[in-house]
Amino acid sequence: MTSVEETVEVAVPVRVAYDQWTQFKSFPRFSATVRRVEQVRPAVTHWVIGRGPVCREFVTEIVEQVPDSHLVWRSLGRRPRHRGEVRFRQAGEGRTAVTVRMWMEPYGPAGLFSAVPGAAGRVLRRELANFRTYIEGFGEACGGWRGTIRGGQVRPAEAEPPRSRVPVWPVG
Amino acid sequence: MKKPPREEPRDELTVTPPKTWAAGVPAVVHALEYSLEQTHPRQTAVDLLTMNQVGGIDCPGCAWADPAPGHRHRNEYCENGAKHINDEATTRRISAGFFREHSVSDLGRRSDMWLNQQGRLTEPMVKRPGRDHYEPISWIDAVGLLAEELKSLDTPDEAVFYTSGRVSNEAAFVLQLFARAFGTNNLPDCSNMCHESSGFALHETLGTGKGTVSLQDLHHADLIFLVGQNPGSNHPRQLSALEEAKRNGARIVAVNPLPEAGLLRFKNPQKPRGVIGGGTEIADRFLHIRPGGDLALFQALNRLLLEAEDARPGEVLDHDFVRDSTSGFEEFAEHVRETSWPDVLAATGLTRQEIEDVRDDVLGSERVVVCWAMGITQHKHGVPTIREIVNFLLLRGNLGRAGAGACPVRGHSNVQGDRTMGIWEQMPDSFLDALRDEFGFEPPRAHGLDSVDSIRAMSEGRIKVFLGVAGNFVRAAPDSAVTEEAMRRCRLTAHVSTKLNRSHTVCGRTALILPTLGRTERDHQAGGEQFVTVENSMSEVHTSRGRLKPASPLLLSEVAILCRIARRTLGDGPGHLPWEEFESDYGAIRDRVSRIVPGLHDFNRRVARPGGIRLPNPVNEGVFRTATGKALFTRNTWQPPHVPEGHLLLQTLRSHDQWNTVPYTQNDRYRGIHGSRRVVLVNPADLAALGLREKDRVDVVSVWHDDAERRAEGFEVVPYPTAPGSAAAYYPETQVLVPLDSVADISNQPTSKGILIRLERPVRPLPPAH
Numbered sequence: 001m002t003s004v005e006e007t008v009e010v011a012v013p014v015r016v017a018y019d020q021w022t023q024f025k026s027f028p029r030f031s032a033t034v035r036r037v038e039q040v041r042p043a044v045t046h047w048v049i050g051r052g053p054v055c056r057e058f059v060t061e062i063v064e065q066v067p068d069s070h071l072v073w074r075s076l077g078r079r080p081r082h083r084g085e086v087r088f089r090q091a092g093e094g095r096t097a098v099t100v101r102m103w104m105e106p107y108g109p110a111g112l113f114s115a116v117p118g119a120a121g122r123v124l125r126r127e128l129a130n131f132r133t134y135i136e137g138f139g140e141a142c143g144g145w146r147g148t149i150r151g152g153q154v155r156p157a158e159a160e161p162p163r164s165r166v167p168v169w170p171v172g
Numbered sequence: 173m174k175k176p177p178r179e180e181p182r183d184e185l186t187v188t189p190p191k192t193w194a195a196g197v198p199a200v201v202h203a204l205e206y207s208l209e210q211t212h213p214r215q216t217a218v219d220l221l222t223m224n225q226v227g228g229i230d231c232p233g234c235a236w237a238d239p240a241p242g243h244r245h246r247n248e249y250c251e252n253g254a255k256h257i258n259d260e261a262t263t264r265r266i267s268a269g270f271f272r273e274h275s276v277s278d279l280g281r282r283s284d285m286w287l288n289q290q291g292r293l294t295e296p297m298v299k300r301p302g303r304d305h306y307e308p309i310s311w312i313d314a315v316g317l318l319a320e321e322l323k324s325l326d327t328p329d330e331a332v333f334y335t336s337g338r339v340s341n342e343a344a345f346v347l348q349l350f351a352r353a354f355g356t357n358n359l360p361d362c363s364n365m366c367h368e369s370s371g372f373a374l375h376e377t378l379g380t381g382k383g384t385v386s387l388q389d390l391h392h393a394d395l396i397f398l399v400g401q402n403p404g405s406n407h408p409r410q411l412s413a414l415e416e417a418k419r420n421g422a423r424i425v426a427v428n429p430l431p432e433a434g435l436l437r438f439k440n441p442q443k444p445r446g447v448i449g450g451g452t453e454i455a456d457r458f459l460h461i462r463p464g465g466d467l468a469l470f471q472a473l474n475r476l477l478l479e480a481e482d483a484r485p486g487e488v489l490d491h492d493f494v495r496d497s498t499s500g501f502e503e504f505a506e507h508v509r510e511t512s513w514p515d516v517l518a519a520t521g522l523t524r525q526e527i528e529d530v531r532d533d534v535l536g537s538e539r540v541v542v543c544w545a546m547g548i549t550q551h552k553h554g555v556p557t558i559r560e561i562v563n564f565l566l567l568r569g570n571l572g573r574a575g576a577g578a579c580p581v582r583g584h585s586n587v588q589g590d591r592t593m594g595i596w597e598q599m600p601d602s603f604l605d606a607l608r609d610e611f612g613f614e615p616p617r618a619h620g621l622d623s624v625d626s627i628r629a630m631s632e633g634r635i636k637v638f639l640g641v642a643g644n645f646v647r648a649a650p651d652s653a654v655t656e657e658a659m660r661r662c663r664l665t666a667h668v669s670t671k672l673n674r675s676h677t678v679c680g681r682t683a684l685i686l687p688t689l690g691r692t693e694r695d696h697q698a699g700g701e702q703f704v705t706v707e708n709s710m711s712e713v714h715t716s717r718g719r720l721k722p723a724s725p726l727l728l729s730e731v732a733i734l735c736r737i738a739r740r741t742l743g744d745g746p747g748h749l750p751w752e753e754f755e756s757d758y759g760a761i762r763d764r765v766s767r768i769v770p771g772l773h774d775f776n777r778r779v780a781r782p783g784g785i786r787l788p789n790p791v792n793e794g795v796f797r798t799a800t801g802k803a804l805f806t807r808n809t810w811q812p813p814h815v816p817e818g819h820l821l822l823q824t825l826r827s828h829d830q831w832n833t834v835p836y837t838q839n840d841r842y843r844g845i846h847g848s849r850r851v852v853l854v855n856p857a858d859l860a861a862l863g864l865r866e867k868d869r870v871d872v873v874s875v876w877h878d879d880a881e882r883r884a885e886g887f888e889v890v891p892y893p894t895a896p897g898s899a900a901a902y903y904p905e906t907q908v909l910v911p912l913d914s915v916a917d918i919s920n921q922p923t924s925k926g927i928l929i930r931l932e933r934p935v936r937p938l939p940p941a942h
Contacts, residue, residue: 152573159801163793165771170371
């Protein structure tokens, strides 16, 4: 597996940076490579990424998520496999250091790209810069989810989150 | 297209070795062969190419989920689905002349297959008291006759309204609204007979009535259990999901009394490896379990997991999950540690080594899914068995996580949606309150009758009117003789149907056939062309649009029929419910649903999106809406059935060439049975012990506390690798053997599995074909 780590400092409080990051469906608004994200469940997201004619879909499981601290994810499925984490650390009054680490298993044509020394780091650096521009431009997050995930299992912040309000009577 | 048969098919049994793989090219050939017997090539092509596509027809064949939009095959259906949809789209027609030619008595002697093969019903028919023939009746008179009969009842509880799982969400909502506005909760449904045990067990332990997994979860599981189900014949598209899981590295453990072909190997006809290659091995491990031994198996596995945790503290159980999200662990653990190995081995027929090997599979797997079907739910201890499966999943945190969970595999295409719409005799007050607030009437609060209790009430003369929407209640219900007698005691029976079946021939003093549009047909109403919605087994609600011209200009949609019955029964105009608006625009129904059924807000807009609405499962949101607010560990007990010498445990099952109560042919090619359905499959060792040989003719006689004789006559014996001590025979021919009082604990579901039988030399000449 190849690994990459980048940090960006953004001029918003930790809570704002964290909340915005976890609004995964908004990634296409600032990202140059993310085309679409579906939040299947709190702990499962479906991503479509690509540049030009190259396009790839994958599903990730959020394994750990602690508000205003960090989240850890991993891809599901055969290939290409990757895992990663993002951590949020206060970097002075109203500022946050966002650190992303990723481990990737090169596979297929896109894998050749990630195997080029420094290439993945450059992409990640550029995406984090895009995130900084976006969140600093708005100054506030477009939403927020304050639940916790441990071992892939969700601990909601409220007793009855809206998505749990569905028919629960027995179905034969 | 072939003409409908005039004569009954001859019973000529031939037996070949059972197949060791399912699907492949023969599945395509058989599907096309049957389709082209029923209709012409163009219609077949329209059906098949729009089936299960975004904006197309939802296959009524089963409730298996479709892949996400953009990931579907051009041919997104299976052999059984293709047969089923073209069985409905048949160009054969039943006219008034057919009913002049055939009396009700004559039709009552016909087989299920013959009745189905006659084609589509085309106009309303009535059988009047004292007459033995159906005759034409106009829609206005037919609806008026039913409405007047309903209005004449002493109490609304003298009527029952039965729903089969083919009924759309819109029709189901209208039916339950009508029944409750009329004043009764008597809403039996086919769920009562298939997965009622699942609903009760999951609701009690997890706070949800539905399965927790999606197709993606199956794709990403490490270990999948297939327990008491036969995907090759009953939900073949599941095999594609299992194939994908295997390619992702999953292992599969199949647990079944019969080594079904679909459990062993799958040749995917959509893939080159399935056409010219060897296909995909499905089960890595096959547990040849005795019928009903599943509870003992999971209890033994749970004991082994606890012991593994004792040996490696902190490494086996998901302690965080058990501590934070469950209750009852200590009591459960104490109970399950007392599981007796001799009892387990006797109940399962397995060896301890086989069970320990499965334990090792579990310990090597991070994500586990357990799938089950009626091989579990239709046992007396179906509910405790599913609760024990939940225990098993809870121990290692295999719930509420990607790639893990509980997967009850449902049969009817909208059986889940009908419940979501309120078809249940015990709907909670929250739903009834919402109904009251939306429509301004007070729904009845007393629980109504389910299927078994409806039959009992009809037998006792407490039910005067039976309305069945879709399905074939008489054949789907247990204790055929009792059920038929019960139906005949009704003043009026009415069926909303696409095709002829035995429920039309076993009827009340007055009987109505109300012919309806099929799922495949265009539905034009005053408000324009309509679509309906359905919910699959994985809680995805989506549209279904018919593409074919209706079989007759005199057909009404299910929604239209129910709205007209409601208008005539309850009245129309100011202060009444908007039945006319509902009939002209199904969107108006969905608007009301969106304000009553939680999770379906903004129904019309959201369901129009490709793929429709995915209803979340609270378990995957970290919410357990149980009595304690946590997932419940339970203590479950079982008693091995007492099987006297010379007796066997029977399970009823479907053939491969069959959809629910409808056999398409007399063949069951995966099991090597050809030319007859009156066969009983028995382990060769048991046959030898009973002094029987292949093709010996026997009566199958069930044994029950009431000592009443229940006899299925004229069966041929076939040696088959059923689990020792057990037998299998086709449904619905053997429903006659299932006592009405033999029901699953808690769920009241008829026990079509684990029936105590003996095989007797025939006492009478061969019976009529049915």
